[in-house]
Amino acid sequence: MVTVREHARLTTGSCINTLDTHHVSPTAFDWLCALQSRLRPGGASLLEVEGRQWLRLDSLVGVIQTPCGTTLEILPKTHDHEDDASCSRAMLRKMVASLLDLPAKEAGEAALEHFDVPLTEWVMRQFLLSLQRLVQQGLRQDYVRVEEELPYLRGQLHTTAQMRQLPGRAHHFHVRHDVFVPDRAENRLLKLALERVRHATNQADNWRLAQELSARLHEVPASTQPQQDWRAWSRTRLMSHYQPIYPWCQLVLGQGMPVALAGDQQGLSLLFPMEKLFESYVARWLLKHLPQHLCLTAQAASEYLCWHDGRRMFQLRPDLLLRNHNGAAVMVLDTKWKRLEADNRANNYGLAQGDFYQMLAYGQRYLTGQGKLALIYPAWTGFDVPLPMFEMGPGLRMEVLRFDVENDKLCVSDSFWHQSPVIEVVSQRLA
Structure with missing residues (x-):
C-alpha cells in the first residue's frame, strides 16, 4: 500500500x-x-x-x-x-x-x-x-423460457424438435416451459x-x-x-x-x-x-442552502463568446449560474480546486490571470456587464481570511470565496445573496 x-x-x-x-x-x-x-x-x-x-x-x-x-x-x-x-x-x-x-x-x-x-x-x-x-x-425474480430434453412431458411440447428426435431417444421429450428464477x-x-x-x-x-x-x-x-x-x-x-x-x-x-x-x-x-468532485460537491451544497429567491443551473451553455459569419462560436459554460424569479441571470460562480495564499499579494494570491479573463467573458455574456461574479476555492490555513473585492468594470464585481469542505460551509456573509426580490423557489437535480 x-x-x-x-x-x-x-x-x-x-x-x-x-x-x-x-x-x-x-x-x-x-x-x-x-x-x-x-x-x-x-x-x-x-x-x-x-x-x-x-x-x-x-x-x-x-x-x-x-x-x-x-x-x-x-x-x-x-x-x-x-x-x-x-x-x-x-x-x-x-x-x-x-x-x-x-x-x-x-x-x-x-x-x-x-x-x-x-x-x-x-x-x-x-x-x-x-x-x-x-x-x-x-431478489426480484422473473419467468424465463427454457427449452430442454426431459424424460417426461413438462410445459409445451416442441413439436419440430420432437419430430427430429433419433429413434433411440424416442422416450425423451423436447419441451418448452417457463421457470420462475432470479435470472434478471x-x-x-x-x-x-x-x-x-x-x-x-x-x-x-x-x-x-x-x-x-x-x-x-x-x-x-x-x-x-x-x-x-x-x-x-x-x-x-x-x-x-x-x-x-x-x-x-x-x-x-x-x-x-x-x-x-x-x-x-x-x-x-x-x-x-x-476539480469535478469539488465542483459537484459545491453545487449540491448550494442546492440545499441557497435563498428562496435564487435558483441554480449547473453547466449553463446558452451563451457564446462571439458571432462569426452568422454563426455562434466558442460556447461559454460556467460551472454555476444563479437566476432570480424572473429567470434573469444575476450571479456566475466558478469552482477552482487550488490552494490560494491570502498573504501572498506579490504573487496575486496564486490567482490565475486566465481565470479572470474567463470570468470577465461570463460576466459580459451572461450578466450583460451588470451583476456579481465569484470564484470558489477550498479553504485552508493559508486562505482563512476573505480577499478584497475585485472590480471587473462598471456594475460588475467579483469576489473570491472560501469553501470549507471539512465543515460544509461557504464562507460568505448573509447579505451576499440578497440581490433580487423573493418570489419562488426553482430547483433542479444536477446530472
Missing part, C-alpha cells in the same frame, strides 16, 4: 516516504507510465514523468491497483500536516458520497466513518452492505460485481460477507454482456428497492466513471478528477 496526496512525487530510488514523496517498485513505475499513455488520448492526466526515476502525480484522486500488487492511494491535498491521511481519506469518501446522490441516512457520519480504509475498500463495503439488505428483502439483468450485474469484490478485497470482514452472499446468489449467473444488462436495468416502482445499490454497483463495475481504467488486472481501481 502506497498512500500519497495529489501532486506527490514517486520514485524508484531511495527516499523518505511521506504523503508528498514515496518509493514505488520499478514494475509499478513502468505500469503507471504506460497507463498515462492510455489515458492521454481521452484528455485525462494522471502524472508527468520527470526523468527515469521520478514522476509527479496530477489532480486525480482515488485508488489504483497495479498488476504487480501495488495499491496506490491518492488522497486530496486538503490538510497541512503530511501525516494526516485519515482526515483526507474521510473527506474523499464524503465527496464521493455526495457525487452519488446518496440518501441522508446512507451518507451520514456513521456510514462515512465506519472504518478508516482506502476508498476502494469503503466502496466495496458499502456495496456488500447494500446487497445484504437487498437479499434480505428478496439487475441480478446478473450484481453477481458480476460481487465476484469482482470477492476477488479484490483485502479486508477480512468484506471477504467473509462476500463469500456468504456469493453462496446465497449461487443460482444467479454473472453477467456476460454488462452493457446490454445496464440498458435493461428496470427503474419501475416494483424495482424501487434496487435503487440504493445501483450507484455502488456502478462504481464497482466502473460504469460511468469519470476516469475508466481498462486492463486485465484483477484489482478494483477508482479515479476521480478532484
Whole structure:
C-alpha cells in the first residue's frame, strides 16, 4: 500500500516516504507510465514523468491497483500536516458520497466513518452492505423460457424438435416451459460485481460477507454482456428497492466513471478528477442552502463568446449560474480546486490571470456587464481570511470565496445573496 496526496512525487530510488514523496517498485513505475499513455488520448492526466526515476502525480484522486500488487492511494491535498491521511481519506469518501446522490441516512457520519480504509475498500463495503439488505428483502425474480430434453412431458411440447428426435431417444421429450428464477439483468450485474469484490478485497470482514452472499446468489449467473444488462436495468416502482445499490454497483463495475481504467488486472481501481468532485460537491451544497429567491443551473451553455459569419462560436459554460424569479441571470460562480495564499499579494494570491479573463467573458455574456461574479476555492490555513473585492468594470464585481469542505460551509456573509426580490423557489437535480 502506497498512500500519497495529489501532486506527490514517486520514485524508484531511495527516499523518505511521506504523503508528498514515496518509493514505488520499478514494475509499478513502468505500469503507471504506460497507463498515462492510455489515458492521454481521452484528455485525462494522471502524472508527468520527470526523468527515469521520478514522476509527479496530477489532480486525480482515488485508488489504483497495479498488476504487480501495488495499491496506490491518492488522497486530496486538503490538510497541512503530511501525516494526516485519515482526515483526507474521510473527506474523499464524503465527496464521493455526495457525487452519488446518496440518501441522508446512507451518507451520514456513521456510514462515512465506519472504518478508516482506502476508498476502494469503503466502496466495496458499502456495496456488500447494500446487497445484504437487498437479499434480505428478496431478489426480484422473473419467468424465463427454457427449452430442454426431459424424460417426461413438462410445459409445451416442441413439436419440430420432437419430430427430429433419433429413434433411440424416442422416450425423451423436447419441451418448452417457463421457470420462475432470479435470472434478471439487475441480478446478473450484481453477481458480476460481487465476484469482482470477492476477488479484490483485502479486508477480512468484506471477504467473509462476500463469500456468504456469493453462496446465497449461487443460482444467479454473472453477467456476460454488462452493457446490454445496464440498458435493461428496470427503474419501475416494483424495482424501487434496487435503487440504493445501483450507484455502488456502478462504481464497482466502473460504469460511468469519470476516469475508466481498462486492463486485465484483477484489482478494483477508482479515479476521480478532484476539480469535478469539488465542483459537484459545491453545487449540491448550494442546492440545499441557497435563498428562496435564487435558483441554480449547473453547466449553463446558452451563451457564446462571439458571432462569426452568422454563426455562434466558442460556447461559454460556467460551472454555476444563479437566476432570480424572473429567470434573469444575476450571479456566475466558478469552482477552482487550488490552494490560494491570502498573504501572498506579490504573487496575486496564486490567482490565475486566465481565470479572470474567463470570468470577465461570463460576466459580459451572461450578466450583460451588470451583476456579481465569484470564484470558489477550498479553504485552508493559508486562505482563512476573505480577499478584497475585485472590480471587473462598471456594475460588475467579483469576489473570491472560501469553501470549507471539512465543515460544509461557504464562507460568505448573509447579505451576499440578497440581490433580487423573493418570489419562488426553482430547483433542479444536477446530472
